[in-house]
Amino acid sequence: MGEMARFYGRFLTGLILALVAFWFLALILMPQISMIQRAFHYEARDGAAAQAVLEANRLQQRVATMNFDIRALEREVAAGVSGAAPAAPSPSNPFAGLPSPGAPRPGLPTPGLTPSPGGASAEAPEARLERLRAERDGLTETIAESRATAQRLRAEEAAAQGWSLRNFTLMSPLHWRIFGLTLVYALCVTALSFLVCYPIAYAAAQAKTPRRTALLLLALTIPYALNELLRIFAWTMILANQGLLNHALDALGIIDLSQGGAIRWLASNGSVFLVMVYTYMLFMVFPIYGSLETLDRNQIEAARDLGASSWRIHWRVALPHARPGVAVGAIMTFMLAVGSLSVPQLVGPGLHPDWFSQIVNRNFFESNSWNVGSAQALLLLVSCTIFIFLVMRVFRVGIREIAR
Amino acid sequence: MQGQEVALERLGMRFGEFTAVEPTDLTIKAGEFFSILGPSGCGKTTILRMVSGFQSPSEGRVLIGGQDMTALPPNKRPTALIFQTLALFPLMTIWENVAFGLEAQGVPKARRRKRAEELLDLVALGGQEDKRPSQLSGGQRQRVAVARALAVEPAVLLLDEPLSALDLKLRQHMRAELKTIQRRTGVTFIYITHDQGEALAMSDRVAVMRAGRVEQVGPTEEIYNRPATSFAATFVGENNLFRGRTAGAEGGLVEVETPFGLLRGQNADSLGSGEEAMLFIRPERLAPARPEHDLRLRAQVERADLEGPFFNLHLRAGDQRILLQLPNEGATPPEGEMELGFSSRDARVLRAGALAHG
Numbered sequence: 033m034g035e036m037a038r039f040y041g042r043f044l045t046g047l048i049l050a051l052v053a054f055w056f057l058a059l060i061l062m063p064q065i066s067m068i069q070r071a072f073h074y075e076a077r078d079g080a081a082a083q084a085v086l087e088a089n090r091l092q093q094r095v096a097t098m099n100f101d102i103r104a105l106e107r108e109v110a111a112g113v114s115g116a117a118p119a120a121p122s123p124s125n126p127f128a129g130l131p132s133p134g135a136p137r138p139g140l141p142t143p144g145l146t147p148s149p150g151g152a153s154a155e156a157p158e159a160r161l162e163r164l165r166a167e168r169d170g171l172t173e174t175i176a177e178s179r180a181t182a183q184r185l186r187a188e189e190a191a192a193q194g195w196s197l198r199n200f201t202l203m204s205p206l207h208w209r210i211f212g213l214t215l216v217y218a219l220c221v222t223a224l225s226f227l228v229c230y231p232i233a234y235a236a237a238q239a240k241t242p243r244r245t246a247l248l249l250l251a252l253t254i255p256y257a258l259n260e261l262l263r264i265f266a267w268t269m270i271l272a273n274q275g276l277l278n279h280a281l282d283a284l285g286i287i288d289l290s291q292g293g294a295i296r297w298l299a300s301n302g303s304v305f306l307v308m309v310y311t312y313m314l315f316m317v318f319p320i321y322g323s324l325e326t327l328d329r330n331q332i333e334a335a336r337d338l339g340a341s342s343w344r345i346h347w348r349v350a351l352p353h354a355r356p357g358v359a360v361g362a363i364m365t366f367m368l369a370v371g372s373l374s375v376p377q378l379v380g381p382g383l384h385p386d387w388f389s390q391i392v393n394r395n396f397f398e399s400n401s402w403n404v405g406s407a408q409a410l411l412l413l414v415s416c417t418i419f420i421f422l423v424m425r426v427f428r429v430g431i432r433e434i435a436r
Numbered sequence: 437m438q439g440q441e442v443a444l445e446r447l448g449m450r451f452g453e454f455t456a457v458e459p460t461d462l463t464i465k466a467g468e469f470f471s472i473l474g475p476s477g478c479g480k481t482t483i484l485r486m487v488s489g490f491q492s493p494s495e496g497r498v499l500i501g502g503q504d505m506t507a508l509p510p511n512k513r514p515t516a517l518i519f520q521t522l523a524l525f526p527l528m529t530i531w532e533n534v535a536f537g538l539e540a541q542g543v544p545k546a547r548r549r550k551r552a553e554e555l556l557d558l559v560a561l562g563g564q565e566d567k568r569p570s571q572l573s574g575g576q577r578q579r580v581a582v583a584r585a586l587a588v589e590p591a592v593l594l595l596d597e598p599l600s601a602l603d604l605k606l607r608q609h610m611r612a613e614l615k616t617i618q619r620r621t622g623v624t625f626i627y628i629t630h631d632q633g634e635a636l637a638m639s640d641r642v643a644v645m646r647a648g649r650v651e652q653v654g655p656t657e658e659i660y661n662r663p664a665t666s667f668a669a670t671f672v673g674e675n676n677l678f679r680g681r682t683a684g685a686e687g688g689l690v691e692v693e694t695p696f697g698l699l700r701g702q703n704a705d706s707l708g709s710g711e712e713a714m715l716f717i718r719p720e721r722l723a724p725a726r727p728e729h730d731l732r733l734r735a736q737v738e739r740a741d742l743e744g745p746f747f748n749l750h751l752r753a754g755d756q757r758i759l760l761q762l763p764n765e766g767a768t769p770p771e772g773e774m775e776l777g778f779s780s781r782d783a784r785v786l787r788a789g790a791l792a793h794g
Contacts, residue, residue, distance in 0.1 A: 330523035333490060338537035338588055339511040348536070352527045 070406035074198035081185035199407035214388035237324035271297035316361035323357030439467035439624035440501035440591035447496035474645030516585035537588035671792035701783030712788035729777025740769035
């Protein structure tokens with residue numbers, strides 16, 4: 033610490049420490065704690081509090097629509113006062129205020145919940161405006177009331193329930209199955225990725241000239257200049273029913289697209305695996321490359337000189353040396369695969385069962401059940417942590433080697 | 437284990453424009469300790485890699501035991517290579533290292549282990565089987581590398597400056613050790629080094645190389661006492677050099693006109709008269725003038741360095757530096773001007789050519 037202050041000066045040191053503290057507390061610790069807290073708090077979706085919230089939300093939506101009507105009327109009244117056209121658009125005309133000309137369109141449904149007779153209004157706009165405003169204010173009060181009720185009920189429910197495991201125990205067997213399958217899938221992706229990346233990393237690390245290494249690595253890196261989503265979309269272009277691959281097969285006469293002979297590549301685990309391996313390849317290649325680069329070429333030559341086959345050289349000399357790199361690559365690929373949302377979403381539409389990440393996503397952003405989502409996300413977090421320790425045990429590498 | 441003969445026939449290696457090894461004929465006898473001596477970049481390692489099979493020659497053939505091996509990969513040749521870096525497998529135990537070649541041959545584990553223990557006994561490392569290379573000293577690692585290479589029962593063991601990483605004392609000890617192992621196993625050793633002391637101490641015969649070309653091949657005494665080229669004369673051991681022009685040759689001797697008058701020496705290059713020549717005389721053959729010396733010089737003592745059993749007397753005569761080894765007999769070394777002498781039998785006159793140090 034003192035050394036740092038000497039090196040950077042007191043102000044910079046303070047700034048760095050503050051940023052680190054902020055990063056650690058606000059960006060890592062707090063969200064994690066909040067997630068864990070949510071995971072262990074069951075939120076009754078059918079309880080009175082939830083009902084009150086639902087009711088309040090429904091009313092809120094009505095108020096929003098009324099506000100829209102009120103604004104339209106206000107504009108209409110203002111236009112009437114300034115003595116505009118006598119053929120002013122009907123108050124219920126959704127295009128009122130727009131520069132669109134023409135007669136009112138009686139056939140169109142009227143917006144808003146307030147019933148209004150079509151065509152010419154029986155009620156004067158000013159009076160109508162008055163009535164709407166009053167109604168809105170009434171609703172706003174009701175909303176405030178039901179929100180307060182909801183809050184009170186929530187507090188009561190929370191006090192009554194406290195910590196609970198219900199978010200986990202209430203998970204359906206199907207979801208548990210998907211969870212298990214997703215872990216297996218991610219392991220498959222990791223294993224496939226290793227099989228693809230090890231030869232590449234070996235070739236790059238043991239290339240005869242530095243130029244060849246540079247070329248290989250450049251070729252690997254260039255596709256990564258594209259955004260991840262674009263890379264995935266590129267694959268959907270290739271794998272789609274009317275995509276490049278089927279067209280190529282059609283051109284080769286293997287299938288006949290005009291007869292509906294398209295092969296369904298998408299929406300299969302195979303294509304999800306393929307795209308994931310491709311998308312996360314660098315995370316496997318570079319760590320392995322890094323550790324193989326430090327392998328003394330003489331060791332390979334010595335093994336060959338002693339009569340070892342290529343297979344044995346890899347198994348006994350190169351792979352053991354690359355252990356830390358393989359461990360890091362496996363951990364990164366596994367974590368990315370297990371949590372990947374975009375790949376199964378884009379490549380596997382209609383794929384059943386889904387990946388677990390999709391279910392977590394739905395809980396958070398579609399069913400609005402953050403607590404259940406948190407519980408499921410926590411499951412992923414725990415399984416990733418277990419995976420890390422397993423890998424470290426299997427590859428006999430310490431945290432120090434991994435950090436390197 | 438039985439050593440085999442290695443024969444190079446017009447063996448050469450070119451890398452693009454650069455000639456690493458000029459076409460070379462060389463025969464290394466079965467069971468011989470043969471050194472290839474030369475400065476770095478002279479092509480000696482390239483020869484070794486061509487014999488082991490890691491490098492395909494651009495011309496010529498390699499024969500081992502009379503069989504053409506030129507097209508065979510390293511693992512199909514009866515050779516084993518000991519690398520300069522040793523290249524032990526750091527993640528395997530000592531015995532696994534030694535038995536790796538047997539593992540590759542599919543020998544069962546129990547027999548591998550037994551054989552590894554025998555070999556480790558041979559190199560005086562019994563009891564270290566289960567350690568890892570990083571737990572051994574430099575000299576011990578060295579011997580593990582030898583044991584590992586011997587495990588595949590090679591007919592020819594190739595050693596690429598394996599002692600260069602060791603300190604002086606250990607190096608001297610390992611020289612004796614390697615020589616003993618070679619005698620005990622009867623394997624042909626081809627030893628690459630730039631250290632002339634190593635080459636002379638261990639080898640039966642030595643090849644001196646310069647710039648891709650073998651300059652001289654012969655037993656160690658011949659290399660030291662009767663160097664064939666000016667390079668060999670200066671690369672192997674210390675030598676005093678007098679440049680001049682030959683004046684006349686007769687009866688195996690040749691006279692050289694030098695700034696110090698007419699000197700005489702063995703005519704090793706069949707020189708005629710009027711040729712550019714170099715006269716070499718070893719520092720230990722120079723001495724304060726005695727009656728039996730037929731050649732004399734006067735020189736000024738600049739410095740006397742005590743080397744233990746002898747003094748290195750640095751003298752100067754005009755521009756000429758002279759080194760003289762004077763046995764340490766308890767007296768203080770001479771100072772000031774002195775008269776030196778040597779016998780023309782001990783001097784060697786060669787055609788002027790390249791020297792080892794500029």
